[in-house]
Amino acid sequence: MDNRFDVELIAVSKRYGTALAVDDISLRIPAASYCCLLGPSGCGKTTTLRMIAGHEAISSGDILIRGQNVSDLPPITRGTAMMFQSYALFPHLSCLDNVAFSLKMRGVGKAERHAKAREFLGLVQMTDFAQRLPAQLSGGQQQRVALARALIMRPKVLLLDEPLSALDPFLRIKVREELKRLQRELGITFIHVTHSQDEAMAMADIMVVMQDGHIRQAGSPREVFERPVSPFIARFIGSHNVLNGPDGTIAVRADRCRLGTPGDGPFVTGRVTAVEYQGAMVRVAMATDPGSEAAALVPDHEFYAKPVAPGDPATLIWAARDAHIMPDY
Amino acid sequence: MSSTTSLGQLEVPVNRKRLAIPHFRFPTWAVSWLQVGPLMLILSVLFALPTILFLVVSFFDYDRIGIYPAFILDNYHDLLTTPSTWRVYLSSLKFAVIVWGITLFLGFNIAYFLVFHIRSNMLRTVLFLACAIPFWTSGIIRAIAWIPFLGRNGAFNQILMALGVTSRPLEFLLFSDFAVIVTYVHLFTLLMIGPIANSLAKIDRSLIEAALDAGASRWATMTNVIVPLSKTGIALGSLLVFTQVMGDYFVVKTMSGGQSASIVSMLSTEITAMQYPPASANAMVLVVFVAIMVACMMRVVDVRKELVK
Amino acid sequence: MIVGGPSRAGAVTDKRPWTFYALGTLFAAYMAFLYGPMLVIYLLSFQGENGGVTFPMVGTSLTWFSDIVKPGQMANIPVSFSRSIGLASLVSVLTVVFSVAAGLGFRRRFPGSGIVFYLAVASLVMPSLLVGFGIGLGFQFLGWETSLFTSALGAQLTWTLPFGLFAMFAVVNRFNRSWEEAAADLGASAFQRLRHVTLPILLPGILGVAMGAFTLSYDEYARTTLTIGQHNTLPLEIYALISSATSPTLFAIGTLTTGGSFVAIGVTLVLVVRMQRRRTAASLKVG
Numbered sequence: 001m002d003n004r005f006d007v008e009l010i011a012v013s014k015r016y017g018t019a020l021a022v023d024d025i026s027l028r029i030p031a032a033s034y035c036c037l038l039g040p041s042g043c044g045k046t047t048t049l050r051m052i053a054g055h056e057a058i059s060s061g062d063i064l065i066r067g068q069n070v071s072d073l074p075p076i077t078r079g080t081a082m083m084f085q086s087y088a089l090f091p092h093l094s095c096l097d098n099v100a101f102s103l104k105m106r107g108v109g110k111a112e113r114h115a116k117a118r119e120f121l122g123l124v125q126m127t128d129f130a131q132r133l134p135a136q137l138s139g140g141q142q143q144r145v146a147l148a149r150a151l152i153m154r155p156k157v158l159l160l161d162e163p164l165s166a167l168d169p170f171l172r173i174k175v176r177e178e179l180k181r182l183q184r185e186l187g188i189t190f191i192h193v194t195h196s197q198d199e200a201m202a203m204a205d206i207m208v209v210m211q212d213g214h215i216r217q218a219g220s221p222r223e224v225f226e227r228p229v230s231p232f233i234a235r236f237i238g239s240h241n242v243l244n245g246p247d248g249t250i251a252v253r254a255d256r257c258r259l260g261t262p263g264d265g266p267f268v269t270g271r272v273t274a275v276e277y278q279g280a281m282v283r284v285a286m287a288t289d290p291g292s293e294a295a296a297l298v299p300d301h302e303f304y305a306k307p308v309a310p311g312d313p314a315t316l317i318w319a320a321r322d323a324h325i326m327p328d329y
Numbered sequence: 330m331s332s333t334t335s336l337g338q339l340e341v342p343v344n345r346k347r348l349a350i351p352h353f354r355f356p357t358w359a360v361s362w363l364q365v366g367p368l369m370l371i372l373s374v375l376f377a378l379p380t381i382l383f384l385v386v387s388f389f390d391y392d393r394i395g396i397y398p399a400f401i402l403d404n405y406h407d408l409l410t411t412p413s414t415w416r417v418y419l420s421s422l423k424f425a426v427i428v429w430g431i432t433l434f435l436g437f438n439i440a441y442f443l444v445f446h447i448r449s450n451m452l453r454t455v456l457f458l459a460c461a462i463p464f465w466t467s468g469i470i471r472a473i474a475w476i477p478f479l480g481r482n483g484a485f486n487q488i489l490m491a492l493g494v495t496s497r498p499l500e501f502l503l504f505s506d507f508a509v510i511v512t513y514v515h516l517f518t519l520l521m522i523g524p525i526a527n528s529l530a531k532i533d534r535s536l537i538e539a540a541l542d543a544g545a546s547r548w549a550t551m552t553n554v555i556v557p558l559s560k561t562g563i564a565l566g567s568l569l570v571f572t573q574v575m576g577d578y579f580v581v582k583t584m585s586g587g588q589s590a591s592i593v594s595m596l597s598t599e600i601t602a603m604q605y606p607p608a609s610a611n612a613m614v615l616v617v618f619v620a621i622m623v624a625c626m627m628r629v630v631d632v633r634k635e636l637v638k
Numbered sequence: 639m640i641v642g643g644p645s646r647a648g649a650v651t652d653k654r655p656w657t658f659y660a661l662g663t664l665f666a667a668y669m670a671f672l673y674g675p676m677l678v679i680y681l682l683s684f685q686g687e688n689g690g691v692t693f694p695m696v697g698t699s700l701t702w703f704s705d706i707v708k709p710g711q712m713a714n715i716p717v718s719f720s721r722s723i724g725l726a727s728l729v730s731v732l733t734v735v736f737s738v739a740a741g742l743g744f745r746r747r748f749p750g751s752g753i754v755f756y757l758a759v760a761s762l763v764m765p766s767l768l769v770g771f772g773i774g775l776g777f778q779f780l781g782w783e784t785s786l787f788t789s790a791l792g793a794q795l796t797w798t799l800p801f802g803l804f805a806m807f808a809v810v811n812r813f814n815r816s817w818e819e820a821a822a823d824l825g826a827s828a829f830q831r832l833r834h835v836t837l838p839i840l841l842p843g844i845l846g847v848a849m850g851a852f853t854l855s856y857d858e859y860a861r862t863t864l865t866i867g868q869h870n871t872l873p874l875e876i877y878a879l880i881s882s883a884t885s886p887t888l889f890a891i892g893t894l895t896t897g898g899s900f901v902a903i904g905v906t907l908v909l910v911v912r913m914q915r916r917r918t919a920a921s922l923k924v925g
Contacts, residue, residue: 055819076825088816091917092838102824104834135917153824357746364743368736368799369754375792376761379772386775439668442661446654456665458907463672466899467857467873470892474675477682484678515672527808547655568763576765578860579877593767593860600771600864609775612768619763 003067006031006189007052007157012061014047014213021047023213024061029191029206031066034183036200037193039210040236045193046161048210052191053082053159066156081155085162087146089134095121096130099149120148140171151186158183160192164199176203197237201225209233226253231329241294241316243268249329255297256322259284259306259314267317268294272308286314380616387609396605404610414611417590424506424581425574428513432570433563435514436521440562441555443522444529457526464519472512472580479503479511504586512584517573521566528562529555561630568626572619676896683889702890715875715891722872725786725794726855732791733798733851738844741806742836762800766860769796774864789865794858798851805850809843839917842910849906853899 007029014022022044029035037045050056052063054075062071070078089098096117097104103113121127124144134142143163150158163179164172180203183190194200200207201221208218217229225237234240234251241252245266262269270288282303285295294316308314390399408414439460447453463471478484479502486498501507532555540550556563581591592615599608686697706715744751761769773793777784784790813836821835837844859873866874872895879888 053823055822075823080823082820082823084816084820086814086816088814088820090817090820090835090839092841092913101821101826101834105821105825105827105830133916149820149824358748361743361746361748361751364739365748365751365754366739368740368803369757371736371792371795371799372754372757372761375773376764376769376796377757379769379776380764382772382776382779383768435664435668438661438664442658442665446658446661459669460672462900462903463676466676466892466896467859467876469859469873469876470679470888470895471675473888474679474892478675478678484674515675518668518672547657572763572765576767576860578767593765596771597767600774605775608771612771615765615768619765620760623759623763 004030005064006033006066007035007191008062008064009048009052010062010064012048012051012063013059014044014051014056015059020213022051025210025213025215027208027215027218029189031189032183032187033189033205034180034203035189035191035206035208036204037191037208037210038195038197038200038236040195042212043210044213045210049082049159049161049191049193052157053080054078055082079156080159081150081153081157082159083143083146083150083161083163085165087134087142089142089146089149091134094131094133095126095137095145098134098145099152101149102153116152117148120152121145123151124148139166140175143167143175147182155188157189157191158186160190162193162195164194164196172199179203201237209236211236227324228326230326234326239297243288243292243294244290245323245325247325247327249326250323251326252318252323254283254295255281257294257296257316257318258298258302259296259308260317262315263317265317265320266323267315269313269315270294272310272312272314274310275308284308284314286316288316383609383612383616385609386605387613389606389609391604391606404607405614407607408610408614414595417592417595420589421575421577421581421592424509424513425571427510428517428574429567429570431510431514432518432521433567435518436525436566437559437563439518440522440526440529444526457522460519460522468516469579471516472583475508475512475515475584476503479508504584506585506589508584509581509589512580513574513577516580517570520569520573524565524569525559525562528559532558564626564630568622571622575615575618679889679892680896682886683893685886685889702886703894705885705887706890706894715872718870718872718875721786721869722856725790725871726852728787728791729794729798729855730848730852732795733802734844734848736795737799737802737806737847738837738840740803741810744803744807745810758800758803761796762804764796766797766858767864769793770861770864777865783867784865785867786869786871789867790862790871793861793865794855797858797861798854801854802847802851805847806843809840809846812843813840842913845906845910849903853903 005028007027009025009027011024011026012022013020013024025044025048037048039045047056051058052065054070054073058071062069064070065079075082089095090101093101096114099120100108100113100117103116108116118127118130121130124147126141126144126148129137129141129145134145137145143166160179164175167175176199179190179192192200192203201224204221206218207221207224209216209224211232217224217233224233228234228237228240228251231242231249231251234242239254241254241257243250243252268288268290270286272284272286273293274283274285276283276285277300278297280300281297282300283295283297284303285293288294296316386396387404388400388402390397390401390403443453443456447456476483480486481498481500481503483498483503485502486495489495490498536554536558537550540554545553576593577591578593578597581589582594592611596608596611596615599605599611681695683702684698684700685695685702687699687701688696740754744755770793773789774784777789782788817835817839818831821831826834857873858871859877862871863874863877870878876888876891879891
């Protein structure tokens with residue numbers, strides 16, 4: 001048994017009739033890591049998560065959890081727990097009963113399971129709400145209860161389906177930190193599905209970018225950001241310019257680009273189309289003469305030293321070593 | 330931590346163990362059939378079979394003494410060539426169409442009022458209940474309630490005379506076509522309000538705002554957006570009202586004072602006389618008629634999709 | 639939500655448009671139309687001893703109410719009433735069990751679901767007397783006696799089951815599949831899921847179906863009349879009364895049964911509303 005990996009996907013596919021939602025993907029997630037599945041809508045990330053959970057049958061391939069083949073097993077025996085996008089708290093049960101549910105199913109006595117449930121409600125700072133019904137809680141509070149309900153099962157892998165999408169921006173950042181902290185403390189693997197690249201980069205130890213049912217790139221956030229393997233990844237991650245270079249298509253980080261005069265290094269000419277003030281940085285978008293789009297992320301003091309306006313001609317310059325070559329595209 | 334993974338170049342580990350026990354999953358269609366089974370059984374035995382029985386018996390021969398298994402078309406022939414049959418059918422149809430028109434008008438407007446003009450959910454529920462509660466009193470009692478109301482000495486006439494609208498009681502109110510129609514409307518308007526309100530409530534409000542945004546007047550919004558989207562409710566309500574009127578037995582008998590007959594009362598006379606074959610033929614004709622109605626409604630709207638979603 | 643609407647000038651206001659008043663008046667008129675005759679019944683049930691079935695009222699009395707329980711009348715009210723209650727209870731229970739099961743079955747597309755659906759529709763719209771006739775005929779051919787708890791029960795079920803089924807469609811549609819998946823995730827077996835999650839959440843809807851089936855059965859006349867056999871249920875007794883006797887006793891019965899319906903429906907409603915409110919409260923959310 002290979003103890004290095006908590007979750008392994010081996011040539012997993014999911015077919016709906018003739019349509020392939022997930023196409024022959026393979027992945028190894030190391031033990032106790034925070035893994036984010038990232039991609040646009042319809043890329044297959046949620047389907048993959050649900051196959052790992054056991055809520056979706058696998059059309060072909062195998063899934064291993066801590067070395068054990070779980071492909072045919074029902075959800076409860078896999079050692080996974082899922083946090084649903086809608087939280088799916090039972091509306092007719094109090095928070096305490098919601099959290100204690102899995103213990104009740106296993107036949108644990110009332111006193112014991114209530115005590116345990118209170119313990120886990122404490123873990124998510126929701127003890128005061130033990131007797132409330134889900135309808136009486138805010139979104140953030142419901143999520144914490146859902147988390148407690150999942151964790152009480154002591155899962156080997158926690159699966160989260162877009163946990164932050166329903167939260168407002170401030171809460172989102174707070175919960176992000178909490179989830180990360182929790183994962184560290186518990187020492188288990190979290191698999192987190194999201195369509196927000198900022199979220200994935202901030203949280204993941206390993207980031208898996210999916211598109212059309214395939215895994216396009218999997219690696220640490222730094223790796224994906226600095227060395228995207230395809231134009232799709234570069235554009236999806238954001239803050240990259242995809243341009244044609246002498247050796248093929250290249251990706252350059254927007255913050256490594258400047259507006260200036262052509263020197264020894266590579267450059268491309270064009271016209272400014274938009275100027276966006278972003279606080280610490282200013283984003284200057286331009287239409288290049290060869291006919292594509294590019295942008296430069298300029299520190300604010302630099303921009304305001306020599307500001308430009310939409311319509312002005314401009315030249316984008318960058319250092320050759322900052323260009324990442326994608327030879328196959 | 331070495332975190333990178335490969336992209337499909339993964340060598341399949343040789344020692345992975347597949348589950349030894351083959352996992353049996355009960356096919357989902359079997360589960361559904363198990364759940365639907367009892368209902369299906371009851372409806373087949375108690376509804377489908379008797380209908381087939383009609384069909385068979387309608388071809389039987391009969392005389393004063395009893396009925397004899399046969400295959401003759403006489404019953405249908407007699408039925409379709411007797412003028413009184415046509416008269417009764419036309420009369421019922423006439424009632425059905427008139428009642429349908431009135432209940433549609435009333436039902437749609439009231440449903441619209443409740444769904445779109447009442448702002449508070451609580452009030453809407455209360456008002457809807459107010460419409461529905463009379464439905465829970467027996468239809469018979471509600472029908473006969475009209476007798477003291479519409480009669481010569483009835484409350485309505487007394488009110489009219491007290492208000493000075495007429496000097497003599499109106500005779501036509503009771504035991505007439507008017508009374509029959511009034512009673513039908515009284516009994517069946519709810520059958521329109523319910524389904525139509527249901528359909529109206531499902532309309533996405535932003536569609537209406539989009540129409541207004543595009544310059545549609547309130548009337549144009551009604552005809553172009555709201556009415557088409559409430560087709561299902563209207564069709565369902567219409568079907569219910571039509572079949573209830575065509576299949577009515579009691580109201581016509583009581584409220585028309587014997588001036589009109591209904592199809593079903595014709596039937597019941599034959600049943601009482603134990604003349605099952607002609608009664609069955611009569612029943613079959615009515616069944617066919619109802620089936621045509623249902624088919625027409627299905628053409629207008631896919632009820633299955635709407636209801637089961 | 640059409641709260642206000644464009645005024646003549648075109649701007650949206652919060653004032654009620656004229657259609658509100660027009661429709662409101664129509665609604666009020668409809669209410670009067672609906673309840674007018676009912677009020678007549680209630681009034682006339684207190685008709686004086688010497689009064690008849692129409693106005694004028696000759697004093698007031700409770701004789702007609704007491705007449706109901708007097709035996710030896712053309713009709714036997716208390717007995718038929720208890721028969722009605724018994725039958726309605728049984729019909730209600732069976733309808734709930736079968737239509738809830740069927741409603742759950744319809745959550746997925748299965749082969750033959752169309753047949754079941756259209757069979758239910760047909761059973762619903764078929765004129766009631768025909769159904770009663772068919773069953774009565776069938777029983778006669780088989781040489782069986784029609785009776786309360788066999789043929790009458792069956793006839794009423796052909797009416798209540800389709801209603802129950804369609805009501806369950808609406809209820810089940812609002813049911814979120816995630817709850818069942820979450821239950822499975824947390825280790826509930828299929829039976830446990832049903833018992834601890836699915837049924838409790840559907841309970842308000844189920845109660846509604848039970849109540850609906852009960853009242854449908856209780857008031858049912860046409861399907862029952864040919865399948866009842868010797869002993870009448872209440873609606874049939876009432877019908878016999880109408881044809882034979884003409885006294886305000888009838889109205890007294892009407893008042894009582896309406897009152898009874900009110901109470902029964904009211905209780906069910908309060909229960910259901912309270913359950914729903916606790917579960918779906920849009921209460922003030924903080925933090």
